[in-house]
Amino acid sequence: MTTNTTQYNICQYCDNIYQDPRILSCLHSYCLQCITKLHVEGTTSITCPTCNQSTTIPDEDVSSFPCNVRLSEKTKQDKILRKVTSTSPPPCDSCDENSPIAYCTECDNLLCNKCWEYHQGLKLLRSHSSFTLKKAQNMSRDKLIKMLPSSSSTSPICHDHDDHKLSFYCQQCTIPVCVKCTIISHKGHPVDEVSKQIVQNKEEIQQGLEGFPVSQEHLKEVMTAGEEMKKKIKARKNEVDTIIRQAFAKLQ
DSSP states (O other): OOOOGGGGOTTTTSSSSSSSSSETTTEEEEHHHHHHHHOOOTTEEEEEEOOOOOOEOGGOOOOGSSHHHHHHHHHHHHHHHHHHHHHSSSOOOOTTOOOEEEEETTTTTEEEEEHHHHHSSSSTTTTEEEEHHHHHHTTTTHHHHHSSSTTTTTOOOOOTTTBBBBEETTTTTTTOOOOOHTTTTTTSSOOOEEEHHHHHHHHHEEEHHHHHHHHHHHHHHHHHHHHHHHHHHHHHHHHHHHHHHHHHHHHO
8 A cells, every 4th residue: 555645744834744734813834943933033823824914922022822623634744645655664662673573553553573473462452353463465455544543532642651641440549541651550440441541431420410300409409498397487486485474574
């Protein structure tokens, strides 16, 4: 399969593949670094080099321009496509030594034969979607793209290990963690796949919402009973006050 870089992945300012594409009000996109170069110091707007339309810089900070998520995803997909179909791919992302033979779409890692066998042997990882590079090289571009993760399905990146995603959930610390965290800072802690935890959280929230109307009704009943009790106490107080006044009147 050939993976020629498509025109939409090329920044019209630097003529290179997009790096952190940001979108202007005219809907043209450029690399953040290119937009920074387009900004004339002391001004509060940027002129689009394609249509000459002026765009006000949000919050006077060039980095505040919104990211073109769709373009960013397409660029990332092309990067992965080139990596998995290359005849000379980079080394295994896990051991950094051996040549890769497979790719895990959830870990976003190229894996050599040894690391892939280990990956498939772990209970927490064996359910991950993966495929061999040989298979990828014999597939059409459209079919291969469907196997790649999209921005709506990928997990956030781990703050401690920026080359791994938060694919797991530590039940002891109640936070999402990456695969490295599970064997380092969270070693020995009970963990599960973050997707399963999301499903469980949704179910708990749903149950809570289902019980909410019942709780509201119960609260109304308690408040109504409280008001009734308040009226009775007030009436009883008035009766006692009347009896006391009558008693004082007889003594006089």
